[in-house]
Amino acid sequence: MNLGSLSSTSLLIAFIIYNVSFLVFVLALAGKRWSGRDPEAHQRRWGKAGFALAVIGFAAQLVYFFTRWAEGGHIPTSNMYEFMTFLSMMVICAFLIVYLIYRTPVLGMFAMPVGIIIVAYASVFPSEVQPLIPALQSYWLKIHVTTAATGEAFFAVGFAGGLMYLLRTVDYQSDAAAARKERRGVECTLFVIVTLIAFVSAVFGFNAAGYKAQFAQQTLVTDKSGAQQQVTQKVDYVLPPIFAPNGAETVQMTPFLGMSKPLFEAPSWMEGANAGRKLNTVVWSLLGGVVLYGVLRLIARKPLGAAISPLLQGMDPDDLDEIGYRAIAIGYPIFTLGALIFAMIWAQEAWGRFWGWDPKEVWALITWLFYAAFLHLRLSRGWLGKRSAWLSVIGFLIVMFTLVGVNLVIAGLHSYAGV
Structure with missing residues (x-):
């Protein structure tokens, strides 16, 4: 070994x-x-x-x-x-x-x-x-x-x-306003933890299933002399693209639940490396967190x-x-x-x-x-x-x-x- x-x-x-x-x-x-x-x-x-x-x-x-x-x-x-x-x-x-x-x-x-x-x-x-x-x-x-x-x-x-x-x-057990506020705070904290677990689980699942989507995006790059030039950047997704990079062309995309193309495009004001993929990750994490939290609530039949x-x-x-x-x-x-x-x-x-x-x-x-x-x-x-x-x-x-x-x-x- x-x-x-x-x-x-x-x-x-x-x-x-x-x-x-x-x-x-x-x-x-x-x-x-x-x-x-x-x-x-x-x-x-x-x-x-x-x-x-x-x-x-x-x-x-x-x-x-x-x-x-x-x-x-x-x-x-x-x-x-x-x-x-x-x-x-x-x-x-x-x-x-x-x-x-x-x-x-x-x-x-x-x-x-x-x-x-x-x-x-x-x-x-x-x-x-x-x-x-x-x-x-x-x-x-x-x-x-x-x-x-x-x-x-x-x-x-x-x-x-x-x-x-x-x-x-x-x-x-209390119905006092202060107690309800505290319970909401604890539940929000647990929801953040559940959201992180849901994100990790989603990435594991799609990786195991061999899911892949790739886009080609034109990006301005500054070289050492300060000059700017446009280059084609490949952006790989592991999670299905609810949001594709702004202005990007689809190179490859595995169909998922009938979705053969991105649902939306990332806003043009979102700049930075892989901004579209990051937005897509955030949206998937929140969706996964809501679903997983809801399932756990149904199992527990009470707040977590x-x-x-x-x-x-x-x-x-x-x-x-x-x-x-x-x-x-x-x-x-x-x-x-x-x-x-x-x-x-x-x-x-x-x-x-x-x-x-x-x-x-x-x-x-x-x-x-x-x-x-x-x-x-x-x-x-x-x-x-x-x-x-x-x-x-x-x-x-x-x-x-x-x-x-x-x-x-x-x-x-x-x-x-x-x-």
Whole structure:
């Protein structure tokens, strides 16, 4: 078995073990009701089993990481596939650290799915080992990306803690306006998670079915001398084109549900690399999210939050609040070093300036300021409980937009990360 095969097989093994670990953590909580006279012992036993499986999966992903590094000759964090797999590995690592501190099996039920979804999302992107482009040929790639991702991984665990706190404390029986508002907020958060799952599932499904659509689009390209010329750019779609690129000609399109040509054309004001495909992806994600959320609602016969909340009724809300806060408190200084300080030093070396208002830089700063406000409000203003939990949830949604939205939707100097 060569390094490439060993690397991909190790990642697949890690993904499978992570899913099994998640199911074991679910059994640790759901099984308390039918475990007999000692439900706490049942939870501890199954919690240890889930933790052990998570450690084994993490070890398998470490094998993937280092074999891919050996295969490519550089640290595997240079594109979206590699970065997302690394981020998922650090999310699991952060979970293991926080679990060892608090020994709370319920954390595995919420933190493990974050890592699992990120691994699944990574598989959407091309997985071939690619040579480093000139902008990434620096030792700062190792320092900046790894520390930034580690900080974001602890934010993910903080998000899990905050979401658990809300599901545990939101009143699903009250008709008060404040309670209804809280329930809507939790449900919107769960809908975002379901939408991401639906997007990944759709890409998997159409890839497996061999679906393909390709368009030829005329694009203005600026060369090194500043001159502009028109070139023909091929744009490949994995999802059926509800929106085709503006002004593009169809080269190839697999029929889908009787649709042999795009339904609409992307607006002319949408500029940037692959703007039509990005719009198409957003629309498909939202449609898939609505359908999947509707199916889950039909199965549960109640809001998803109301279905999950009973599993957390035995948990101490103060413990969940503490877990969310501690994870963010650990991640914030690491993120500060990686996403700001090290990033600015690398920017000075690569582009000759510390700061340039690139979209990725702006959103990294927004993320840093948000978590700074979170820590200030908690430590100085006493924002504990629900207010702290809401901030941890909103903060990680900002992180995900910085990682996904900025890389794939907004064009900028960091657009190479979306290749």
